[in-house]
Amino acid sequence: MDTKTKKRLVLSVVFFCFLKTHVSLAADSITANQSLSGDQTIVSAGGIFELGFFTPGNSSKFYVGIWYTKQLVSERTIVWVANREKPVSDKFSSVLRISDGNLVLFNGSKIPVWSTNLTSSSAATALLLDTGNLVLREGSSNSTSEPLWQSFDHPAHTWLPGARIGFNTVTKQTQILTSWKSSEDPAPGLFSLELDPKGSHAYFIRWNRSRQYWSSGPWDSKSKLFSWVPEMRLNYIYNFSFVTNATESYFTYSLYDPKIISRFVLNTSGQIQQLTWLEPSRQWNLFWSQPRQRCEVYDLCGAFGTCNDVSTVSCNCLNGFEPKAKRDWDLQDYSGGCKRKTDLHCENATSASGKLDRFLELPSMSLPENEQSVEVGNIAECESFCLRNCSCTAYSYNASGCSIWEGELLNLQQLTSSVDHGITLYLRLAASEFKNSKSNNKGLIVGVAAGSAAGVAVLLGLIVFVILGQRKRSSRPRSNNRSTASSQTKNSPSSTISKRSEEHQ
Incomplete structure (x- = not known):
């Protein structure tokens, strides 16, 4: 070759x-x-x-x-x-x-x-x-x-123009949006968007395909919008339409300007978002989202996780708890919730050196669901009742009486608005979880004592300074009087005559 x-x-x-x-x-x-x-x-x-x-x-x-x-x-x-x-x-x-x-x-x-x-x-x-x-x-x-x-x-988490969200009564096939599990896992997550199968012509977002936590409200065919989505009144991008007949019911939409790039997404945090691509800035622009507040999403933070709409981070674990899967939390998948750092005394008597469990005060909380009412006379009896029951993980006591919760605490929210009047929740923790607060108290006592000693020293110094000042002031008039008397003696007539007599001699 x-x-x-x-x-x-x-x-x-x-x-x-x-x-x-x-x-x-x-x-x-x-x-x-x-x-x-x-x-x-x-x-x-x-x-x-x-x-x-x-x-x-x-x-x-x-x-x-x-x-x-x-x-x-x-x-x-x-x-x-x-x-x-x-x-x-x-x-x-x-x-x-x-x-x-x-x-x-x-x-x-x-x-x-x-x-x-x-x-x-x-x-x-x-x-x-x-x-x-x-x-x-x-x-x-x-x-x-x-x-x-x-x-x-067979949509995933994105609803494109021309696609349908609905169901077929004959084939029993449904078109449902399902969130990704996380930004790195497109497996079906906990949240789904679907057309109400009961025929109310409204969208529901559900948690775990069972618990409804948001509704679009009924469809208004004249205005072409959902009654509970007022943002659609300003909609100049999308043309929605609802179709229903003997075999199927579905919503679909198109774009008034086909050149616009836009999509609907059910994200990992359980919100439906309307997004439009802006080429000058090269990013997706959020037109609107529902529910408006992240904490309206049911059980967003999982067991023993608390939601906060003000913080940049949606979820945090309660004191004494940590994420079950840290990597999932880093990817904003909070569904796994949180786990205890230390076992309760009633579950493992050796874990807390024999010390009984205690309760941490959490003010301004939106209380979890599945509470149980207990007939007691005061807050001390409410705490005692919860402490005797190892399944009891938290209690509250207010004008409505004593309420306790057993097992996992779900759908917790930390309220920050002055308008929202939260209730104090008492969370059961192992006694060892309070050691930091003890150390802090000890440090506080030492700090107060040191501050008091310093204050006393300053006060004593001030008193000494005042006494010395007074002594100086009391000595100055006597010296001046003597000088004046001496001066007067020198300048008196008798003194002058005496002096002249001496000079004559």
């Missing part, structure tokens, strides 16, 4: 590898004879959305997702994730391809971890549209047939 032939062969191999890695960059679909792996992506025809493998934040796990192209939105913004609950460890050994009429993700061991899960085995093509919708159609990408499957029917 001559030199020219070798060079051609090397160039051919390099070019083939380049095509292998980037062949899909110009394509908007995955066909039966194509696949996607590694850094390969497909891009919608208009260059708006891109699909491929990604890693959220500092995570080492890989997911298949859809995001805005870099040319359109410089900040990587994920709008949909396929394998939310089953990430892969290596994007180069994993592959996304058409298999038996389905779009399937295989991991490095060739085991399917995600699929469109259709029963049809006919040839199909996966096509990424400029709306951000990934559709699976029978035949080629040019087919105009109805989608066999589409990502808009």
Whole structure:
């Protein structure tokens, strides 16, 4: 083989590898004879959305997702994730391809971890549209047939223009937004946004798919807004519409100006946000969010965590507690709550050196739920009742009487507004948790004693100074009188006559 032939062969191999890695960059679909792996992506025809493998934040796990192209939105913004609950460890050994009429993700061991899960085995093509919708159609990408499957029917945490949030009464299929678990974990979190299945034409945000903590209020078809979302009156960006018939009910929306880039997101803290991309500043601008206050989100801070709307940090653990999972808290996933630093005496008598548990006073608190009323005569009896019950973790006593709480304390909030009148909560802690306060008291006593001694010394010095001053003042008049008397004696007539007589002699 001559030199020219070798060079051609090397160039051919390099070019083939380049095509292998980037062949899909110009394509908007995955066909039966194509696949996607590694850094390969497909891009919608208009260059708006891109699909491929990604890693959220500092995570080492890989997911298949859809995001805005870099040319359109410089900040990587994920709008949909396929394998939310089953990430892969290596994007180069994993592959996304058409298999038996389905779009399937295989991991490095060739085991399917995600699929469109259709029963049809006919040839199909996966096509990424400029709306951000990934559709699976029978035949080629040019087919105009109805989608066999589409990502808009399986939203993650983002609601894009043209997509639906609602339900189908025939297929029992629902379109629900579900928050990410954290900024580095797109697995379904605790919060979900859904259309009221009872037909009230209102949105609910729920905690753990069971506890409702926010409602949009009913839909006003004339004004095209939700009654409890007044911000929508100023809405000049979105055109909402509600559709209901015998088989389905759903909301959808479009943009008055298609050039605007906007989205709805249910974030990890349980708030629904309306965001618009501003190119000059290259950032997402928050148009409005609901609920308005973070602490209105049910159980945002988990067990024994307290919420504060004023602080930049939403959640903190109560005194004597620490986060169960510190890394999750750093990622603003507070759902794990807090755990005790020291076991209670009633649970482990050796943990507190035999000392009984004590209660820490927490003023201005919004009291937790599931309280139990106890008939007692005063606050001392209320404390005693709680102390005798090892399951009792806190108590309060006010005009309404004695209330106790057993087990975990949920949905706590530290009130800071003068308008909000919180109640003092007494939190049960191990006796050893109060040692710092004792040390502080001891230091305070020493400080007060030292300050008092210094004050006494200053006072004594002042008294001495006054006495000496008085002595000086009392001695000065006597000296002056003597001088005056002497002067008068010298200048008297008798003295003058005596002096003249001496001179005459």
